[in-house]
Amino acid sequence: MSTRLGDLVERLGGRLIGDADKQVVGIAPLSDADASHITFLSNPKFRTQAAQTRAAALILSAADDEVVGPAYPGARIVAANPYAYFARAAQYFALLNAHVPVPGIHRTAFVDPEAQVSASASIGPHAAIEAGAWVGEDCVIGAGCVIGRNARVGAKTRFHPRVTFLDGCRIGERGIVHSGAVIGADGFGFANESGKWIKIPQTGAVTIGDDVEIGANTTIDRGALADTVIEDGVKLDNQIQIGHNCQIGAHTAMAGCVGVAGSAIIGKHCTFGGAAMVLGHLTIADNVHISSGSMVSRSINEPGQYTGFYPLAKNAEWEKSAVIVRNLPSMREKIRELEKNIKSLGEDKE
Known part of the structure; x- marks a missing residue:
């Protein structure tokens, strides 16, 4: 089932720029969307890909719209949180196409x-x-x-x-x-x-x-x-x-x-x-x-x-590190002894 972009925005909010009567059937990724889909941009590093998408409409933030909007020919839905808007739009399309269990x-x-x-x-x-x-x-x-x-x-x-x-x-x-x-x-x-x-x-x-x-x-x-x-x-x-x-x-x-x-x-x-x-x-x-x-x-x-884990390493390197960790108590005692000796030498010079 399809829905009008205007109906979707009326239901979910956001600011629509473009044709409110455009019909869309669902949401697809930037790379796969066609003229029957909405897509979304939630990461600025995909701005170039968003400008080239074939989707009927693009959900994006106001900051991304300033960059992508002039290059993208389709409708845009400007939202404060494009990823959350995508989630709610996906829920709506799922509801339109869902099997309704019989009571x-x-x-x-x-x-x-x-x-x-x-x-x-x-x-x-x-x-x-x-x-x-x-x-x-x-x-x-x-x-x-x-x-x-x-x-x-x-x-x-x-x-x-x-x-x-x-x-x-x-x-x-x-x-x-x-x-x-x-x-x-x-x-x-x-x-x-x-x-x-x-x-x-x-x-x-x-x-x-x-x-x-x-x-x-x-x-x-x-x-x-x-x-x-x-x-x-x-x-x-x-x-x-x-x-x-x-x-x-x-x-x-x-x-x-x-x-x-x-x-x-x-x-x-x-x-x-x-x-x-x-x-x-x-x-x-x-x-x-x-x-x-x-x-x-x-x-x-x-x-x-x-975070509480040791960074991944090659096995041989990990084994060397494990040996060092195992020897830390004795190394600690040696360091303490060296500190005492150094302090003692300083006191003797005084």
């Missing part, structure tokens, strides 16, 4: 008589909704999903196929949970007695706010006593592990394979690069940004960018 419960799904499912919700094949569960308006529960006893799914939340959402867990409105995610499995809680492990019952749940997206095969463990908490707007990529009793602050984002150990408290508006690790029982302040592959081994009290 109702598939004949192969199981819904316990004590569960409550909104008449506007769509329940897919072989889904199971257990006693006391509540599924809100316009929810989509994909094929093979499991919603446990007394779990709650807020309005307009979508579970892709094979999501497991266990007993007592809660998610707010407009959430997206991708296939294979497991929310509410037992946390890793054991007490050691004479060398044997005694399981600690995990009696908390998982509480998730509004507008949260959880990636494929990501796992969020239930709390031991209190709940694990994921606040509004959090974005979790694929294959992330969130341990029991963690708290993830609003609008924090984590890339794939991040691991957060139990009882860590992470602030709002943080970002974590892929494969970053956070040890348990730590506290991380708001607006902290952790580089990919970093290990957070202590609490962080101030916002900023933090």
